[in-house]
Amino acid sequence: MRADAARNRTRLLKAAEAAFTEHGLDVGVAEIARRAGVGQGTLFRHFPTKDDLIAAIMDQRIQEVLEVAREAAQNPDPWAGLERFFTWSLEAQTRDRALKDALAHRIIREGAYEEVRREILELLATIIRRGQQAGVVRPDLTAQDVPFLLSAVGASADPFPGAPTGIWRRYLTMVLDGLRAGGASDAGEPPPAEAVIDLSRRVARTGS
Amino acid sequence: MRADAARNRTRLLKAAEAAFTEHGLDVGVAEIARRAGVGQGTLFRHFPTKDDLIAAIMDQRIQEVLEVAREAAQNPDPWAGLERFFTWSLEAQTRDRALKDALAHRIIREGAYEEVRREILELLATIIRRGQQAGVVRPDLTAQDVPFLLSAVGASADPFPGAPTGIWRRYLTMVLDGLRAGGASDAGEPPPAEAVIDLSRRVARTGS
């Protein structure tokens, strides 16, 4: 790759990361190109679609998730580990608007981090299995349920006029109570292992 | 109102309802005006923004919700009533893409049906109170939690390639287990009563 191309690519990633993290995935490509000091065409030369640019940013983010999953798996108390993973992931969603938008619209996609995702799911499976052996986690919970539940609780994370911003903590508590071994009902079949990926959905823009 | 104006309004509502229900809120105003056989300007004369048109459609929908809430309140078993209300609401979301989009993007707004919404919340409050007195519903659950939880579970209702379409039933089961009186943890403060309304958010369009 030519030197100026490599530099432009780095600049684009930096500008996109800053803009997306602060304002969410709605910021336009023109704004990002401007911030990076390159033409719009250059952006699309490096990233064929806006979604590709977003995915490149998310490749970096998922590394953090992996590290937290590792920490959670090392917690001697499996329930505490599970709770910590949920809480951290949702805190990250409130901190990083890009992550929240990405989860809500399921644009987390296969690609460079396919392996990382698999590793995270394996760590979660380990935590859940240990929790079930200890009798504290409902027996039918699986690792691939976790992203669904995170996305669900995340849907209530939006602050709105007059409401406490941390209201998602309330619903996380309720959902976690539903994941305990106590009075679990029959929840039926879990989603298939490969079900977390969805490429059919694109970024949603918010009307003016 | 002039005769042709009234007729155009009816046509617009009918065209919008059909289009939104089937394809979701992403269908363009041009398409709806075309289906109704009127100019785009006429659409905006009757409904100043696209959101206003959507709200008019939702005014009709919320009447159905009220009826189901009434039925649920008459159920001698409060838990069964609560479960029925959740299940029906989520089934409606999968049947009606417009309702699902509206809930997901919180464009349910105040207006003509402000009273209806209040009545639904009162009915839910009654069901929940009776369930708490019977010792089957967690003591800290409030009526205004219900729309949040519905929106949360609804976020997992999306079918995606290779996954069972009814997967939301699995997460509804888990969430409902978390609403039982059994091993409820402290969930903190509920949202304020008026917190269900959010006008700051607009319809999201899906990128091409």
Added chain:
DNA sequence: ACCTGAACACCGTTCAAGT
């Protein structure tokens, strides 16, 4: 090879001109 910005297609919304 890579960069650039004008041009394009597609949205919601406005408005001058008609009846």
Added chain:
DNA sequence: ACCTGAACACCGTTCAAGT
């Protein structure tokens, strides 16, 4: 009064012309 469709502003994406 109300209707109409061309025009506008704003998105993501493409591409002919430059270096």
